[in-house]
Amino acid sequence: MFAYLVNRLLQAIGVMLVVALFAFIISNYVGDPINNMLGQDATHEDRARLRQELGLDDPAPVQFGRFVGEALRGNFGISYQMKRPVSHLIIERLPATLELVFVAAIIALVLGITGGVFTGLRRNAVSSRAIMTISLVGVSLPTFVIGILLIYGFAVLPKSCVHGVHLFGTLLFDCADVAMISLPSFGRGETVDIGAWQSGLFTAEGWRHLILPGVTLSLFNLTLILRLVRSEMLEVLRTDYIKFARARGLTDRAVHFGHALKNTLVPVITVAGIQIGSLIAFSTITETVFQWPGMGLLFIQSVQFADVPIMTAYLVMAALIFVVINFTVDVLYATIDPRLRADRVAAGRA
Amino acid sequence: MNADRLRDRLAGAGLGRRWARLRASDLYYSFRRSPTTMAAAVVTFVLVVGAVFAPLLAPHTPFVPASIDINDAFKPPAWAEGGDWRFVFGTDNQGRDMLSTIMYGGRLSIIVGFAAVALAMSLGILLGLSAGYVGGWYESAVMRVADVQLTIPGILLALLIDGVVRAILPPNSKEDYASLVLVVAIGLASWPQYARVVRSAALVEKSKDYVAAARVIGVPSLTIMLRHILPNVMGPVLVIATLGLALAIIAEATLSFLGVGLPPTSPSLGTLIRVGNDFLFSGEWWITLFPALALIILSLAVNLLGDWLRDALNPKLR
Numbered sequence: 001m002f003a004y005l006v007n008r009l010l011q012a013i014g015v016m017l018v019v020a021l022f023a024f025i026i027s028n029y030v031g032d033p034i035n036n037m038l039g040q041d042a043t044h045e046d047r048a049r050l051r052q053e054l055g056l057d058d059p060a061p062v063q064f065g066r067f068v069g070e071a072l073r074g075n076f077g078i079s080y081q082m083k084r085p086v087s088h089l090i091i092e093r094l095p096a097t098l099e100l101v102f103v104a105a106i107i108a109l110v111l112g113i114t115g116g117v118f119t120g121l122r123r124n125a126v127s128s129r130a131i132m133t134i135s136l137v138g139v140s141l142p143t144f145v146i147g148i149l150l151i152y153g154f155a156v157l158p159k160s161c162v163h164g165v166h167l168f169g170t171l172l173f174d175c176a177d178v179a180m181i182s183l184p185s186f187g188r189g190e191t192v193d194i195g196a197w198q199s200g201l202f203t204a205e206g207w208r209h210l211i212l213p214g215v216t217l218s219l220f221n222l223t224l225i226l227r228l229v230r231s232e233m234l235e236v237l238r239t240d241y242i243k244f245a246r247a248r249g250l251t252d253r254a255v256h257f258g259h260a261l262k263n264t265l266v267p268v269i270t271v272a273g274i275q276i277g278s279l280i281a282f283s284t285i286t287e288t289v290f291q292w293p294g295m296g297l298l299f300i301q302s303v304q305f306a307d308v309p310i311m312t313a314y315l316v317m318a319a320l321i322f323v324v325i326n327f328t329v330d331v332l333y334a335t336i337d338p339r340l341r342a343d344r345v346a347a348g349r350a
Numbered sequence: 351m352n353a354d355r356l357r358d359r360l361a362g363a364g365l366g367r368r369w370a371r372l373r374a375s376d377l378y379y380s381f382r383r384s385p386t387t388m389a390a391a392v393v394t395f396v397l398v399v400g401a402v403f404a405p406l407l408a409p410h411t412p413f414v415p416a417s418i419d420i421n422d423a424f425k426p427p428a429w430a431e432g433g434d435w436r437f438v439f440g441t442d443n444q445g446r447d448m449l450s451t452i453m454y455g456g457r458l459s460i461i462v463g464f465a466a467v468a469l470a471m472s473l474g475i476l477l478g479l480s481a482g483y484v485g486g487w488y489e490s491a492v493m494r495v496a497d498v499q500l501t502i503p504g505i506l507l508a509l510l511i512d513g514v515v516r517a518i519l520p521p522n523s524k525e526d527y528a529s530l531v532l533v534v535a536i537g538l539a540s541w542p543q544y545a546r547v548v549r550s551a552a553l554v555e556k557s558k559d560y561v562a563a564a565r566v567i568g569v570p571s572l573t574i575m576l577r578h579i580l581p582n583v584m585g586p587v588l589v590i591a592t593l594g595l596a597l598a599i600i601a602e603a604t605l606s607f608l609g610v611g612l613p614p615t616s617p618s619l620g621t622l623i624r625v626g627n628d629f630l631f632s633g634e635w636w637i638t639l640f641p642a643l644a645l646i647i648l649s650l651a652v653n654l655l656g657d658w659l660r661d662a663l664n665p666k667l668r
Contacts, residue, residue, distance in 0.1 A: 281503035303513035
């Protein structure tokens with residue numbers, strides 16, 4: 001186990017070094033840092049002095065070493081566009097993204113697992129088939145289109161209500177009812193400061209603002225988990241120990257949840273863990289659609305304006321998050337399943 | 351005269367034989383057996399033809415300033431109150447016909463999608479095939495890079511590459527190279543899938559007798575790779591490419607929607623949705639929802655084709 005851990009850790013460090021090298025190349029050779037700091041009109045002497053001060057005349061390996069050292073201390077330079085340290089910008093924006101990802105993960109897990117169990121147990125019911133068909137659409141819709149459709153359905157339509165909702169000539173909901181489901185579609189609403197952490201989780205407005213972006217971000221992973229739980233349930237329900245549990249006369253409830261569901265959870269936890277990385281990636285899109293003031297929106301703006309320091313910082317941070325998640329999942333997996341441990345070490349050596 | 355006729359007859363016979371062979375194939379059989387696939391194929395065909403031949407088929411020329419009239423702006427779809435049958439899906443803020451802009455936009459989306467898939471496929475085949483055939487440290491280096499890349503979601507990587515390339519380009523030429531930047535970003539972000547599949551298939555093929563035989567009679571390595579191994583690993587590559595086309599079209603639309611893709615002067619479906627999004631709140635829903643609908647239908651149809659191809663080419667699932 002120890003050898004396996006060390007092996008994985010070395011790999012993770014290797015990946016981070018490669019990513020850092022890319023970030024270093026981007027930040028040093030894309031655009032001209034001197035021009036960006038002094039402007040076009042600076043004199044030749046000023047340029048030379050700044051080059052000297054910033055150490056841009058040193059050999060590349062020395063500069064790379066310094067880059068890694070600065071990155072380890074969280075220093076990624078100053079944003080071209082906002083003229084502020086990148087680390088401050090990211091720390092300001094981080095809580096918004098983490099809260100959004102957290103809410104989306106909870107939605108995906110809760111609805112995905114209940115939906116998967118339901119469709120797995122009643123595989124032929126009309127409602128199950130309907131859920132499966134809808135989930136197919138959910139997988140194939142691009143995130144930003146889901147966001148726009150939700151904004152249209154829950155923010156635009158309720159406000160433009162004139163006649164109420166009719167079905168075959170009878171009034172189903174009048175405009176007062178419709179106004180009740182109207183949801184905010186941009187920003188975070190009211191936030192509460194807890195130290196440096198601006199939180200939207202403690203106000204009703206904050207929660208209302210979280211609903212649409214949270215659902216948008218969770219939808220892909222929700223369908224993924226739903227389908228995974230369903231197929232695992234179908235598999236487990238066929239096994240002998242479920243037949244035996246039934247033969248023992250256990251209640252359906254005990255069989256389904258005590259025996260079947262428990263055994264489907266290992267792959268679900270793995271997939272959910274890995275997918276947290278994808279939630280952070282896709283939060284860039286969701287944040288743009290809903291003007292959510294998080295890291296993703298910051299990153300998109302940096303791409304639009306070619307703001308290299310923010311881009312490199314985001315690259316390093318995203319890679320770090322993915323590497324940490326993958327490492328944790330690998331370790332968890334090895335603890336749960338000893339067979340894998342032996343295989344992977346052998347494969348790693350080969 | 352006689353020779354010409356003979357050649358025509360031979361060409362006809364060749365075509366006929368190909369058609370007969372196609373009709374007798376497993377692929378054709380499973381195609382006819384699946385109504386969903388046939389519907390998806392028809393939809394894809396209609397959309398692709400409508401988009402590719404947009405300059406010929408579109409009812410209006412939305413990007414010729416002289417042909418649009420600002421008085422036609424914000425017309426709702428023809429069937430809605432105040433609609434005009436000249437503009438079936440309504441018009442946008444500048445009085446451009448939505449149906450025509452969608453056709454032109456779809457054209458760009460499809461072209462960028464195809465080009466990105468072609469780039470990713472060529473890169474993936476090149477690296478995967480050589481990695482599988484050569485082996486050694488070269489193989490582990492290529493596959494390690496692919497592994498690292500696969501841990502980061504493709505859309506994030508495409509965004510990063512897009513940002514870096516845009517930073518390298520001189521500021522005033524960004525719009526000229528926008529579609530090229532997109533192709534490079536999406537292509538570079540998605541080669542590892544191809545490389546992985548090609549490498550593992552090449553490893554299997556490499557140890558077979560026909561490769562050994564070719565090597566014994568002195569066929570050069572490059573020829574063995576391209577003429578002998580490559581045709582045998584193309585099946586799975588085609589499946590990934592079809593599914594990849596849907597992903598590439600969505601990725602292009604996403605980047606354009608985020609404002610780092612094609613500019614509003616030559617919009618793709620994603621740009622149209624982005625521009626139209628500004629009018630969603632003032633009630634002009636058709637400016638954003640129709641391009642979104644076109645994108646959804648296009649990606650869904652291509653996806654269904656890819657799923658069918660995967661099942662049809664994989665005998666284990668049958």
